[in-house]
Structures are given as C-alpha cells and as structure tokens.
Amino acid sequence: MPSYKLTYFNGRGRAEVSRLIFAVAGEKFEDVRYEMDQWPAHKAEMPLGQIPVLEVDGVKLPQSAAIARFLAKQFHLAGKDNFEQAKVDAVVDTIDDSFKGFVPTRFEKDEAKKEELTKKYFGEELPKHLQNLETLGKLYGNGGHFFVGNQLTWADLLFYTFAQAWIGVEADCLNNFSWLKKNRAEVEKQPKIAEYLKNRPQTQF
Amino acid sequence: MSTYKLYYFNTRGRAEIARLIFIAADQKFEDIRYEHSEWSSHKNEMPLEQMPVLEVDGVKLPQSGAIARFLAKQFHLAGKDNFEQAKVDAVVDTIADAMTQFLPIRFENDETKQIEMVKNFFANELPKHLQNLEVLAKQFGNGGLFFIGNNLTWADLLFYEVTETLLGLNKNALDNHQWLKQNRAEVEKQPRIAEYLKNRPKSQF
Numbered sequence: 001m002p003s004y005k006l007t008y009f010n011g012r013g014r015a016e017v018s019r020l021i022f023a024v025a026g027e028k029f030e031d032v033r034y035e036m037d038q039w040p041a042h043k044a045e046m047p048l049g050q051i052p053v054l055e056v057d058g059v060k061l062p063q064s065a066a067i068a069r070f071l072a073k074q075f076h077l078a079g080k081d082n083f084e085q086a087k088v089d090a091v092v093d094t095i096d097d098s099f100k101g102f103v104p105t106r107f108e109k110d111e112a113k114k115e116e117l118t119k120k121y122f123g124e125e126l127p128k129h130l131q132n133l134e135t136l137g138k139l140y141g142n143g144g145h146f147f148v149g150n151q152l153t154w155a156d157l158l159f160y161t162f163a164q165a166w167i168g169v170e171a172d173c174l175n176n177f178s179w180l181k182k183n184r185a186e187v188e189k190q191p192k193i194a195e196y197l198k199n200r201p202q203t204q205f
Numbered sequence: 206m207s208t209y210k211l212y213y214f215n216t217r218g219r220a221e222i223a224r225l226i227f228i229a230a231d232q233k234f235e236d237i238r239y240e241h242s243e244w245s246s247h248k249n250e251m252p253l254e255q256m257p258v259l260e261v262d263g264v265k266l267p268q269s270g271a272i273a274r275f276l277a278k279q280f281h282l283a284g285k286d287n288f289e290q291a292k293v294d295a296v297v298d299t300i301a302d303a304m305t306q307f308l309p310i311r312f313e314n315d316e317t318k319q320i321e322m323v324k325n326f327f328a329n330e331l332p333k334h335l336q337n338l339e340v341l342a343k344q345f346g347n348g349g350l351f352f353i354g355n356n357l358t359w360a361d362l363l364f365y366e367v368t369e370t371l372l373g374l375n376k377n378a379l380d381n382h383q384w385l386k387q388n389r390a391e392v393e394k395q396p397r398i399a400e401y402l403k404n405r406p407k408s409q410f
Contacts, residue, residue: 047344048299048337056288060344066294073287082278083261089271094253100305132253136267139252 004029005055009039011205012161014064015052018071020157023196025075065092072154084149087140091147091155094136098129099162122170133159134179145186152190160187209234210260212251214241216408217366219269220257223276225362228401230280277359289354292345296352296360299341303334304367311410327375335382338364342384350391357395365392370410
C-alpha cells in the first residue's frame with residue numbers, strides 16, 4: 001500500500017482536484033500546506049522549485065495534471081479503458097484551455113486594467129470554452145450528467161474546482177450553461193464529496 | 206485492429222507528435238492534411254472546430270495532448286506502469302510550459318516585435334525550462350539517454366519535435382545542455398524515425 005504526501009500552498013488552486021480524488025476514493029494522504037511565508041524555505045526541496053508535488057513512497061512527482069491523472073488512474077476515476085481515458089483527457093485539456101486566460105486577470109496589478117481583462121475574459125473568452133465543454137459532455141457523456149461515460153471521473157472534479165474560482169469572481173458565469181450547472185450539482189451531492197466540502201478548510205483561493 | 210485517421214493542417218504543429226508516435230510504433234494511419242483554404246469547409250465536422258483530431262474507428266477525439274497520450278499508451282510508448290506514465294506526463298507538462306510561453310511569439314504579426322520577443326524568449330525564458338527538463342531527466346532517466354526509465358517514450362518524441370522548431374529559430378538554443386542534445390541525437394537515430402525524418406515535408410512550425 002503506497003504512502004502519499006501532497007504538498008501545496010494552503011489553498012485550493014492546482015492541488016484541489018487531487019484532494020478531491022483522494023476524498024472520493026476514500027484514500028489516506030498527508031495534506032501538507034504551506035503559508036506564503038513558509039514556502040521559500042522549502043522551494044529547493046521540490047524538483048522544479050514549484051508546487052504541487054506528490055510524493056509516492058518517497059519519490060517526488062511535480063506537475064498538477066500529471067499528479068491528478070496518476071491518482072485518478074490509481075483509484076479508478078480516470079475512465080475504464082484507454083479510449084475512455086482519452087476522452088477524459090480531452091475534457092481536461094479543454095478545461096485547462098478555459099482556465100489559461102483567467103490567471104492573468106487575477107495577477108494584474110493595475111486595477112483599471114484588471115477590471116477590463118476580467119470583463120473581456122468573462123464576456124468573450126470563457127463562454128466559448130464553456131460551450132466546448134458542453135459539446136464534449138453531450139458527445140461523451142452517454143446522456144448522463146458526467147462528462148464521460150455516465151460515471152464520475154477526474155474531469156468532473158477538475159471542472160468543479162476551477163469553476164468555483166470563476167464563480168467566486170463572476171457568480172452568474174454558468175447561467176447560460178444548464179448542463180454544466182447540473183454536472184456541478186451532481187458532483188456536489190456525491191456523499192464523500194459532500195462530506196469533504198463541508199469539512200475542508202475555507203481558503204482565499 | 207483499430208483504424209486511425211489524423212486530421213490537421215499541412216504542417217508539423219500540434220499533430221507532429223502523434224505522427225511521430227505512429228512512426229516509432231510502426232503503425233498505419235490516414236494522415237489527412239488540410240490546406241488553410243480547405244479548412245473552413247471542414248471546420249464544423251470537428252467536435253471543437255479545431256484540429257488536430259484523431260478519429261478511432263469512426264469516433265472523433267480532439268486535443269493534441271489527449272491524442273498523443275492515447276496513441277502512446279496504445280503502442281507502449283507511454284511508460285510501463287502508472288507511476289512511470291506519471292513521470293512521462295510530468296516531463297510532457299514541463300515541455301508544454303516552455304511552449305506556452307513560445308506561442309504568443311509564433312502568432313505575433315509585427316515582425317520587429319516578433320524578433321524582440323524571440324530574443325527575449327531564448328535569453329530569459331527558455332533556459333529555466335531546459336534546466337527543469339534536465340533535472341527531471343536526472344531524476345527519472347535511470348542514468349540513460351531517454352527522459353524516463355531508459356526507454357523511448359513520447360516525452361522524448363515531444364521534446365524532439367518542439368526543439369526542432371526552436372532550433373530552427375536559434376541553432377544555439379541547446380548549446381549549454383549536453384544531455385538534451387544527446388537525447389535528441391538518440392531519438393534521431395531510431396531507425397524508423399531516421400527514415401521518416403529524411404522523407405517528411407519540411408515546415409517551419
């Protein structure tokens with residue numbers, strides 16, 4: 001039985017999908033969280049000077065998507081065969097495409113520019129990606145509420161956590177996307193996830 | 206025995222990694238290339254109106270990363286177990302991080318600006334990504350010339366492919382990275398790849 005240690009900031013960010021995977025699978029892991037001022041002292045311990053990092057029996061693995069996909073495959077949340085896993089990966093890549101434009105809007109220091117970037121992102125860019133995600137959900141979802149094959153996979157968990165970040169800025173961003181809203185509702189009511197969401201630390205990001 | 210159709214533009218771009226995987230694995234596929242003028246009439250045949258798309262026994266899969274990982278797993282070029290596949294994914298993600306910074310340069314229309322961006326990329330951006338890749342190779346490569354586990358995987362093929370583009374712009378880009386140069390040389394001399402490289406159409410991207 002491998003031992004797992006996940007190291008990240010004290011926030012959801014790029015580690016939360018992995019924490020959700022552990023929660024759904026009912027698997028134990030050490031949830032190491034660094035505050036911003038603690039991180040510099042540990043940076044050199046990480047292969048690429050970045051987090052999240054997953055340590056599996058003492059071997060460190062960087063890169064949030066590689067980590068999440070590994071855990072999903074370990075715990076049967078990645079798709080039931082190679083082609084189904086590919087559909088899950090395609091949804092994940094499309095979610096990543098959606099999120100790319102969001103990050104600069106958060107880190108922009110000039111207030112006026114930040115407001116403009118944010119408006120453009122939510123008004124023009126994000127809706128295109130959300131449309132694409134609904135297309136894939138309808139194409140691969142076998143008529144159900146999950147993205148692929150009528151079962152929960154890490155694609156649903158990743159969408160859940162990234163969409164939370166969007167909703168935090170623009171509460172109505174999913175209003176024109178009822179399939180995606182239903183998908184998130186379906187994720188939230190999975191018993192292990194509902195329990196996890198109730199008890200997890202509330203953090204700024 | 207599945208049938209494979211790969212749809213893309215008549216260039217290397219985001220499809221070449223898939224082509225290299227087919228070649229390395231000695232597997233047949235229909236290599237469909239659309240000129241830009243043809244593309245608009247085929248756009249709505251693709252799930253996300255984008256390419257590349259892989260069609261497997263008639264079912265379409267978008268997203269170049271998902272396509273390449275699927276094919277690599279089909280043809281045993283993805284890593285021998287789940288954790289090894291995760292190491293391969295981590296290297297792939299690190300290569301992708303470098304190319305994400307490169308992409309705005311590729312599409313910059315102002316030539317003067319583009320030259321400046323290229324200079325800045327090679328001087329200030331690329332070195333840290335190359336450093337990261339060497340770190341991962343030392344950690345995961347078992348002392349050999351491939352990124353993971355002393356065997357060719359799609360991580361090596363992807364590195365080869367993106368550096369083809371980078372070296373085309375700056376032939377000295379890898380001068381301070383002996384291991385990475387040797388890795389490329391090792392990929393180039395695989396018999397089926399050597400044959401393919403000799404005969405494929407030349408393209409800048």
